[in-house]
Amino acid sequence: MEGNIAEMGQFIGAGLACIGMGGAGIGVGHVAGNFLAGALRNPAAAGEQTATLFIGIAFAEALGIFSFLVALLLMFAV
Amino acid sequence: MAGETGEHGGGGFNIHPMDQFMVEPLFGGTEVNWYTPTNATLWLALTVVAVSLLMVVGARGRALVPSRAQSAAEVTYGFVRKMVEDIAGKEGMKYFPYIFTIFLFILFANLLALIPTSFSTTSHIAVTAVLALAVFVTVTAIGFVKHGVGFFKLFWVSSAPTLALRLVLAVIEMISYFVRPLSHSLRLMGNLMAGHAVLKVFAGFAGALGIGAIIPIVAITAVYGLELLVAVIQAYVFTILTVVYLNDALHPGH
Helix, strand or coil: CCCCHHHHHHHHHHHHHCHHHHHHHHHHHHHHHHHHHHHHHCHHHHHHHHHHHHHHHHHHHHHHHHHHHHHHHHHHHC | CCCCCCCCCCCCCCCCCCHHHCCCECCCCCCCCCCCCEHHHHHHHHHHHHHHHHHHHHHHHCCCCCCHHHHHHHHHHHHHHHHHHHHHHHHHHHHHHHHHHHHHHHHHHHHHCCCCCCCCHHHCHHHHHHHHHHHHHHHHHHHHHHHHHHHHHHHCCCCCCCHHHHHHHHHHHHHHHHHHHHHHHHHHHHHHHHHHHHHHHHHHHHHHHHHHHHHHHHHHHHHHHHHHHHHHHHHHHHHHHHHHHHHHHHCCCC
């Protein structure tokens, strides 16, 4: 158990950055769940809205990707 | 470099999950110049060949009852065409060839990356950033050519109640407009890189576990199926966002 404190900070920081991915998970689940709830109420209108669903998921997911990227940068680039 | 700790413990072979993204020259040596053929250029070229093959073979017969290749080509064509028409309208159809090219290129790059021991080109920010920047520059140019100064209406939310709110929203809209190429490229690159890294992490487990490797191998199979889905969905998402941005440029104003 030895090493320098900066390296420890990198690993802790990378782990903390991954919390952001959980937020993206909540966001994507919220989008998909609400879409399903709406689609079951009015199945006839659901087909046209799948593009909107994917756009919403993509925007929510992008922020999780950012935190994943911060973790990667801390691990491999700093 | 904190990640390169050398020994990873356990028996079997050591796999570092990030090694698969290394750009290496094809014919030996370590020096990479702009003209050096690397594994990245090889797989980018193979992507272009695959796209050309699908379209050339698919369009050659032009039969009334389509063959398998023709059906595949027709289905992708119709899919992207409907997407452009639904979101950007008839005006957007002028830019359909560009959008169709983007879709096919990313789709095939993503799918070819799933071949074992291949190189995943779209998991590199250099590749996706060029694609996203090209879209950003093109869309901005289209907006200014078609609307001139009127393109700035995109940042002016005229439906907001007060002037102060409109000014605040204009700043936010401006920031979100310039973050577009960043999120556009990072989304594709992040998804692909994360997926392939997960596959390699499980492969590392399989190497370390000996007879118990059956569990990670089953997991790899499942994750591979998921990655197949992600490859197609990310190509779709990249394309649909391109169309949404194009629609913003064609019809600015709120």
